[in-house]
Amino acid sequence: MDKANLISVKRFCTLHQVPVTFIHELHDYELIEVISTNNNTYLKTTQLYHVEKMIRLHYDLEINFQGIDAIHNLLKQIEVLQDEVQTLKNKLHRFED
Template identity: 40%
Template sequence: MTTIAVKQFCKYYNIPSSFIESLSSVELIEIIEIKNSKHVRINDIQQIEKMMRLHYDLNVNFEALDVINHLTSQIHSLQQELIELKNKIDFYQ
């Protein structure tokens, strides 16, 4: 598992570490303790970036981020299903 220290991440993105902690508190990401230091998974970076844009650009609070995350995942799986169905229609046309 590849991780990055929260401290390093926050310095790079110029955001407070409380942002990451808040994301963790609504279970949008998981904070991992490695040798007394807090880390996040590299795989979660894309998700964190998205949450940063929504929070800082659009003033979306953390509870709403959780709702948005849930709904966008649903949209994503529905879009995938739609692609499969469209291809199925092409097959019968």
């Protein structure tokens, strides 16, 4: 398996000073994908941004896993809506000109 785009959970947790159980909990809530091989677990580097955000939500704002799950879904909806608003604004500008 190509490990170039993976980071071991253990290493990630050491760098961010969070317990490994935190990542496993996120995985249990199906908030992130964890890859297991040869007794090691890895995170895809593409999802680090989201995992780091979840760390901040949990440790800075004391939001539990259910809350993170709800926020995660709502933020996705906001993102879709913001894109939609932007598209509509662009269309509107064409009519204004």
